Ligand SMILES: Nc1nc2c(c(=O)[nH]1)N[C@H]1C(S)=C(S)[C@@H](COP(=O)(O)OP(=O)(O)OC[C@H]3O[C@@H](n4cnc5c(N)ncnc54)[C@H](O)[C@@H]3O)O[C@H]1N2
């Protein structure tokens with residue numbers, strides 16, 4: 529690469545994009561990398577403040593910013609990710625499908641520890657729709673030492689994939705709704721419709737909902753019945769806190785549930801229980817999941833549907849970012865809720 533005065537650049541090849549910004553009107557590429565400068569371009573280039581231009585000169589030890597960005601993206605992207613073409617040296621990584629975004633944050637830090645390399649992402653462990661930009665990368669200079677990009681590729685290989693989208697499984701989900709007031713018909717069930725909407729929104733379906741009284745045996749029996757009918761996940765609703773009639777956790781245990789956590793550092797949803805019966809997850813949902821738009825359920829369910837076995841440490845990590853701001857209207861997922869880990 530060398531620098532030439534713009535008056536002498538006619539017929540020469542531009543080695544980077546040139547950006548035009550007019551506040552409120554334009555921010556975009558005025559000249560593309562590889563463009564052969566024409567006589568009539570010179571006036572415009574001068575208006576963009578370019579009295580001198582870089583023209584291309586590479587060797588085996590240096591990489592152009594576009595090439596470098598493509599290679600960083602290639603080093604980081606796992607399944608379910610597509611790369612855009614470079615624009616002004618930046619390459620974006622987009623979700624190829626709807627699913628759970630996973631970022632290896634340790635590897636992300638290592639990659640950004642390589643001098644002059646930039647790879648920025650949105651938060652890990654969130655549900656993203658196809659087409660969503662989940663990361664973008666570039667290098668700081670116009671040309672970069674090729675060894676730096678080789679280092680990034682080495683980190684990428686050792687930690688592959690740094691970024692991926694895991695598809696969600698389609699499960700038949702059994703719902704056990706506890707509460708004497710609902711079981712005896714004193715009040716209508718309001719939890720079932722909420723779960724129906726949330727479950728179908730995640731691409732799964734409700735196998736069946738069983739209403740039960742606040743009795744340990746009845747709760748355990750309903751859980752076993754639904755597993756016998758082929759449920760791949762069980763959700764119980766209500767009866768999770770401190771009243772004498774709150775016996776749902778005991779019902780989950782009586783059904784054979786191995787408890788991962790009872791209590792999560794997430795509000796709303798602190799009285800949440802996660803247990804497994806064999807490999808079938810059982811989610812004990814407190815009453816707040818029926819009331820609040822976004823709760824612990826929305827943080828945990830996509831991870832389980834993506835095939836992850838959620839452990840105690842995963843739940844503990846939710847504490848940072850686990851306090852919902854209860855905004856009106858709710859802006860989730862465009863907020864800090866659940867984004868700490
Ligand atoms: N002293 C304390 N009080 C509360 C605590 C606590 O730790 N100490 N925890 C609070 C938290 S957090 C939550 S969340 C709520 C409710 O938790 P539960 O899961 O035990 O909810 P329930 O007691 O079963 O019901 C509460 C409320 O919701 C109505 N409900 C429940 N299920 C249905 C349904 N299927 N359809 C319609 N309505 C339903 C129920 O009638 C009650 O009005 O506890 C806090 N309190």
Ligand code: MOO
Pocket residue numbers: 794795796797798799800814815816
């Ligand atoms: O924590 Mo309750 O389970 O927040 O509303």
